[in-house]
Amino acid sequence: GAVVSQHPSWVICKSGTSVKIECRSLDFQATTMFWYRQFPKQSLMLMATSNEGSKATYEQGVEKDKFLINHASLTLSTLTVTSAHPEDSSFYICSAAGGPTLDTQYFGPGTRLTVL
Amino acid sequence: DAKTTQPPSMDCAEGRAANLPCNHSTISGNEYVYWYRQIHSQGPQYIIHGLKNNETNEMASLIITEDRKSSTLILPHATLRDTAVYYCIVRSSGGGADGLTFGKGTHLIIQP
Numbered sequence: 001g002a003v004v005s006q007h008p009s010w011v012i013c014k015s016g017t018s019v020k021i022e023c024r025s026l027d028f029q030a031t032t033m034f035w036y037r038q039f040p041k042q043s044l045m046l047m048a049t050s051n052e053g054s055k056a057t058y059e060q061g062v063e064k065d066k067f068l069i070n071h072a073s074l075t076l077s078t079l080t081v082t083s084a085h086p087e088d089s090s091f092y093i094c095s096a097a098g099g100p101t102l103d104t105q106y107f108g109p110g111t112r113l114t115v116l
Numbered sequence: 117d118a119k120t121t122q123p124p125s126m127d128c129a130e131g132r133a134a135n136l137p138c139n140h141s142t143i144s145g146n147e148y149v150y151w152y153r154q155i156h157s158q159g160p161q162y163i164i165h166g167l168k169n170n171e172t173n174e175m176a177s178l179i180i181t182e183d184r185k186s187s188t189l190i191l192p193h194a195t196l197r198d199t200a201v202y203y204c205i206v207r208s209s210g211g212g213a214d215g216l217t218f219g220k221g222t223h224l225i226i227q228p
Contacts, residue, residue, distance in 0.1 A: 002162075034215045043203075044160065046215035059215075093159045097213070104150070105216060107159035 002099035003027050006108035013084055014116055021079045021111045023094030029074035030096035034105065035067070038091040050077055074098075084115045120204045125223040134191040136222050138204030141185040147208050149180060151189045153200040154221075160203065163189065199226045 003026040013019050023033060032051050036044040048069050050056040056069035066088075068080040077096075081088055091112055095105040121139040128134040140149065150165040164171055164178045166187075171178045177190040191198055203221040207214065 004159075006159075032213050036215075043218040043220055044154075044216075046217070049213065049215055051213070091157070095159075095216075101165075103148075103207075104162055104165065106162055107152075110157070110159045112157075 002104075002106040004094065004096050004106050004108040006094055006111050008111060009109060010112040010114075012114045012116065015085050016083055018080055018082045019084055019113060021081075021092055021094075021113075023077045023079070023096070023108050025075045025096040025099070025106070028096075028099040030077075031074070031098035031102075032096070033071055033077040034095045034097075035069060035077075035079050036093045036095065038093060038110075044093060047079075081113065084113070086115045089113055089115045120206055120219055122202070122204055122219065122222045124220060125225065127225050127227055128191075128194050130196060130226050130228050131193055134194040134198065134224060134226070136189040136191075136202050136204075136224060137186065138189070139186045140204070140206045143184050143206050144208075147206050149178065149187050150205045150207060150216075151176070151178065151202065152205065152216075153198075153202045153224075155197075155200045160218075163202075194224075194226045196226050196228060198224065200224060 005024045007022045035047045038044045047062045048056045048058045050069050050071040052071050052074050058064045071077040093110040095107040097105045151163040152160040154160045166178045180187045201221040
């Protein structure tokens with residue numbers, strides 16, 4: 001149990017385009033979903049927290065107009081990187097809480113974004 | 117959430133027990149110790165968590181000292197697939213709504 005999926009697993013896009021990443025909790029309802037970013041040789045950094053039906057809460061330094069988060073249901077959250085630039089190239093990982101152990105976060109496999 | 121300190125890297129022979137230490141001397145009474153690991157280019161994987169009692173599951177055992185200021189994650193029979201970065205994270209109970217703060221973790225390398 002407690003499986004989280006992400007789609008796509010990798011994406012390459014041109015500078016200036018927008019990219020949408022989906023995060024799904026497959027076998028549980030996630031009360032809260034989180035988005036993290038990981039640059040090469042660095043640790044994961046929390047970008048934002050979202051609850052179903054509510055606006056996301058962004059960490060300091062994360063542009064909410066650039067990284068749009070929609071949490072439309074208890075099993076789906078999406079992250080849209082708008083007007084992507086090469087510096088947005090990173091490994092984006094989502095997690096979901098509300099599974100077998102309510103406080104435990106279960107992570108998706110990640111999405112590798114490369115902006116040319 | 118309390119800060120944690122882990123060694124940057126460790127080696128372990130395949131088939132032996134891997135013991136990964138974590139120091140969390142400022143942990144408070146309602147804070148749990150969580151362990152995750154991240155295999156290269158994958159999302160983190162939940163391993164185990166505990167409050168004050170030792171815990172065991174199919175993946176690992178967690179030993180927490182009586183004063184709760186440190187803990188050890190034990191992988192009883194390490195395999196090559198256990199090579200990963202292991203993160204020890206302290207967070208309060210009821211913190212399901214809070215994101216996790218990842219440190220640098222311990223890069224565990226299992227040697228054949």
